[in-house]
Amino acid sequence: MIKKFTFSLILCLLAYTSSSQKFIPEIGLTTLNGESIKSVEAINQEGFTIISFWATWCIPCINELDAINEVISDWNKKEDITVLAISTDDSRSKKRVRPLINGKNWIFDVLSDTNQEFKRAMGVVGIPHTIVTYKSEIIHRRIGYTPGEEEDLFEVISNYKK
Amino acid sequence: MTLLLGLLFLSVSYSQSNRIYGSFESNAVYYQENEEESYQNKLASNNYLNVKYLFNSNWNVEVQVESYLPKRLQSYSDSFENTHLSTLSVNYSKNNFNMSIGSIYDQFGSGLVLRTWEDRQLGINNSIWGFKTSFDTENFNLKLLGGWQKKGIGISSGKIVGLDSNITLLNSDTKYQNLIFGLSYVGRFEMPHYVSYDFNDLTNLFSARLDYFSDKFYLEYEQVIKSEDGIIQFGSISNEFVKKGSAHSLNLGITETGFGLDMTFRRLENMPLFSDRFEQGEIYNESNVNYLPALTKQHDYQLANINVYESQPNVSFPDPELMKSGEIGYQFDLYYDLKKGSTVGGKYGSKVSLNISSWYNLKGQYTYYPSDYDTDFIGFGEKYFSEQSIEIRKKWSNKFDNIFLFINKYYNKRFVEEKSGEINSQILVIDNTLKLNNKKSLRVEIQHLSTKDDKKNWYGYGLEYNFNYNLSTYYNTIVNYENLDDDKPAFYSIGASYNKNASRFSVSYGKQRGGLLCYGGICRYIPEFKGISFSINTSF
Numbered sequence: 001m002i003k004k005f006t007f008s009l010i011l012c013l014l015a016y017t018s019s020s021q022k023f024i025p026e027i028g029l030t031t032l033n034g035e036s037i038k039s040v041e042a043i044n045q046e047g048f049t050i051i052s053f054w055a056t057w058c059i060p061c062i063n064e065l066d067a068i069n070e071v072i073s074d075w076n077k078k079e080d081i082t083v084l085a086i087s088t089d090d091s092r093s094k095k096r097v098r099p100l101i102n103g104k105n106w107i108f109d110v111l112s113d114t115n116q117e118f119k120r121a122m123g124v125v126g127i128p129h130t131i132v133t134y135k136s137e138i139i140h141r142r143i144g145y146t147p148g149e150e151e152d153l154f155e156v157i158s159n160y161k162k
Numbered sequence: 163m164t165l166l167l168g169l170l171f172l173s174v175s176y177s178q179s180n181r182i183y184g185s186f187e188s189n190a191v192y193y194q195e196n197e198e199e200s201y202q203n204k205l206a207s208n209n210y211l212n213v214k215y216l217f218n219s220n221w222n223v224e225v226q227v228e229s230y231l232p233k234r235l236q237s238y239s240d241s242f243e244n245t246h247l248s249t250l251s252v253n254y255s256k257n258n259f260n261m262s263i264g265s266i267y268d269q270f271g272s273g274l275v276l277r278t279w280e281d282r283q284l285g286i287n288n289s290i291w292g293f294k295t296s297f298d299t300e301n302f303n304l305k306l307l308g309g310w311q312k313k314g315i316g317i318s319s320g321k322i323v324g325l326d327s328n329i330t331l332l333n334s335d336t337k338y339q340n341l342i343f344g345l346s347y348v349g350r351f352e353m354p355h356y357v358s359y360d361f362n363d364l365t366n367l368f369s370a371r372l373d374y375f376s377d378k379f380y381l382e383y384e385q386v387i388k389s390e391d392g393i394i395q396f397g398s399i400s401n402e403f404v405k406k407g408s409a410h411s412l413n414l415g416i417t418e419t420g421f422g423l424d425m426t427f428r429r430l431e432n433m434p435l436f437s438d439r440f441e442q443g444e445i446y447n448e449s450n451v452n453y454l455p456a457l458t459k460q461h462d463y464q465l466a467n468i469n470v471y472e473s474q475p476n477v478s479f480p481d482p483e484l485m486k487s488g489e490i491g492y493q494f495d496l497y498y499d500l501k502k503g504s505t506v507g508g509k510y511g512s513k514v515s516l517n518i519s520s521w522y523n524l525k526g527q528y529t530y531y532p533s534d535y536d537t538d539f540i541g542f543g544e545k546y547f548s549e550q551s552i553e554i555r556k557k558w559s560n561k562f563d564n565i566f567l568f569i570n571k572y573y574n575k576r577f578v579e580e581k582s583g584e585i586n587s588q589i590l591v592i593d594n595t596l597k598l599n600n601k602k603s604l605r606v607e608i609q610h611l612s613t614k615d616d617k618k619n620w621y622g623y624g625l626e627y628n629f630n631y632n633l634s635t636y637y638n639t640i641v642n643y644e645n646l647d648d649d650k651p652a653f654y655s656i657g658a659s660y661n662k663n664a665s666r667f668s669v670s671y672g673k674q675r676g677g678l679l680c681y682g683g684i685c686r687y688i689p690e691f692k693g694i695s696f697s698i699n700t701s702f
Contacts, residue, residue: 021183021701021702025214025216025222026255028298032375033338033340033375033380034340034342034373034375035333035340036298036300036303056460057459057460057461057462058462059462059565059593063595066513066555090273090277090279090453090455091269091272091273091277091453091455092455092456092457092460093460094272095382095413095415095424095426095495096424096459096495098380098415098417098422098424099415099417099422099423099424099495099496099497100422100495100497100515101422102417102418102419102420102421102422102497103420103421103422103496103497103498103499103513103514103515104497104499104513105419105420105499114269115267115268115269115273115277115279116279117267120212120267120280121214122701123183123184123185123212123214123664123701123702124185124701125185125187125666125699125700125701126666126699129664129701140663141663141664141701142661142663142664143661143663143664143665143666143699144634144659144661144666146603146628146630146631146634147595147597147603147628148597148600148601148603148631149631151600152601152631
């Protein structure tokens with residue numbers, strides 16, 4: 001049995017080397033004002049989009065978005081970047097989203113994925129999970145956040161050969 | 163297992179075609195010391211492989227295979243054994259029309275009448291095995307679904323049917339306003355143990371919603387009526403105790419730049435709905451049709467997660483001194499941004515958030531024998547739980563910031579867990595992060611829980627060192643240092659994680675505290691254990 005478990009670990013390593021989902025599936029999301037919007041419509045079709053899956057109770061997620069909020073104006077002077085913060089809060093904590101983003105003065109778009117259908121469709125297991133697209137094609141994704149990692153994210157964007 | 167491995171291998175092999183994508187998650191524990199003898203010195207793992215295949219822009223298929231080998235992790239449903247298919251759905255969409263057959267995941271309104279979803283940490287997957295069809299336009303949508311609910315690796319005996327519709331009554335772009343009206347119906351048809359009762363086998367839930375949003379104000383109201391149903395008492399049901407149910411939920415808020423205030427009021431009376439009636443009260447959260455979470459603040463810190471409130475939507479009469487029929491209460495949230503350069507905000511600014519919540523039994527006339535009750539619409543009975551918390555996030559320099567959290571909590575163990583005791587506690591957390599350079603950082607967290615009740619005081623601390631963006635190590639511990647009855651129990655964990663792109667690997671060793679594990683307002687009991695844990699997850 002342990003051999004099978006080890007085998008699954010090896011297969012998982014293989015999977016890791018071939019991360020390949022290239023597109024964003026069309027899934028219904030809602031704006032914080034209750035309007036329906038398709039995931040693909042929210043993506044920047046000309047430039048980069050940083051899609052960050054987060055929740056109000058996830059401290060590393062908020063740290064990441066706070067950090068991006070600090071620097072996004074400077075980044076936009078160099079690159080065309082849209083930030084989409086996808087709230088995975090369910091109906092328990094969803095009511096906390098709008099006051100939180102106003103209280104924090106976040107300047108980017110926040111969309112709600114209340115029953116986590118977009119999260120499921122994107123194969124997101126844990127949060128924070130960040131995906132970068134260029135002209136709607138996925139070019140990078142990462143799990144977790146450590147202080148300063150937003151700089152590495154911008155480096156990925158800056159170094160991308162368009 | 164072979165099925166899971168085969169599918170994983172195929173997925174990886176064909177993933178370059180961009181038509182196949184998905185995720186894989188594996189959580190394994192080698193148990194050393196354990197309360198349950200069958201888990202002593204045993205390896206257990208839960209493995210999930212989710213694969214989606216896109217035929218074209220209209221058709222797609224989703225498959226999820228789960229493997230519990232050599233055995234399931236402790237405290238998951240007994241029915242999880244070996245390898246089985248847990249999700250299979252075929253989906254078609256064109257223009258405004260969608261149709262799905264197989265495993266259906268969906269939610270009506272805020273979930274008070276229906277929510278089917280998956281939460282692996284809680285062992286929940288209550289998808290409906292059936293069909294769903296929906297029609298969406300800009301200002302109107304309609305959904306119809308039906309089938310049997312997933313229960314363990316099988317399906318429920320009860321059948322579920324649901325209808326949901328939303329219509330936008332007002333949508334003004336010039337002066338931003340949005341008014342949405344919603345209606346839902348959910349029916350649960352189940353013959354309880356094939357015996358004929360005076361109440362109907364079909365239980366009906368009707369929901370009406372009105373949501374209003376403008377630039378600086380929003381209001382969401384939902385009312386639910388549940389038809390008469392037999393109350394489960396001591397594992398049985400009778401014609402003598404049959405009641406209707408109801409739910410009222412009001413949420414309103416005011417937001418401005420740098421300021422947000424949210425207020426919630428909710429009243430639940432006899433609101434549980436299970437696809438199999440007798441599943442009510444079982445510990446694995448199976449067969450839940452509706453979603454009735456606790457409306458309290460969810461915390462991330464260990465000592466803040468002792469004595470967590472679980473919502474009380476049920477009728478329960480365990481003894482003449484403890485009779486409850488639901489819950490009523492409120493919650494306030496305030497967020498405020500202390501601007502950069504202001505006297506209080508300092509050079510880098512500060513963020514402040516406050517949370518206040520209180521939950522009570524429904525006030526009314528209760529009779530133990532024969533069992534009955536008559537409640538007031540607005541009336542606060544015995545207090546279940548209350549909490550006041552303040553969180554301040556302060557950045558002191560480009561390299562150093564911290565989070566200060568203080569919680570004052572009241573927990574009525576007698577009424578919530580139907581055990582004995584009431585617990586008043588205060589929790590203090592200080593979480594400090596120091597950036598050593600662009601990639602390296604150190605996080606130090608200290609916690610203390612003060613209480614004269616129950617198991618008395620605790621302290622805890624944690625250290626986390628990030629070598630770079632990929633590799634982290636940590637150590638944390640909590641010690642119940644005033645618990646002299648149990649020789650000052652201590653729990654600890656030491657571990658490391660490695661993240662690369664869309665994959666994460668982690669390993670840890672430690673002793674985990676037993677008790678209620680709660681995510682998203684739903685809880686399950688986990689026993690205390692000592693062992694080595696491994697976890698892998700990846701998206702491909």
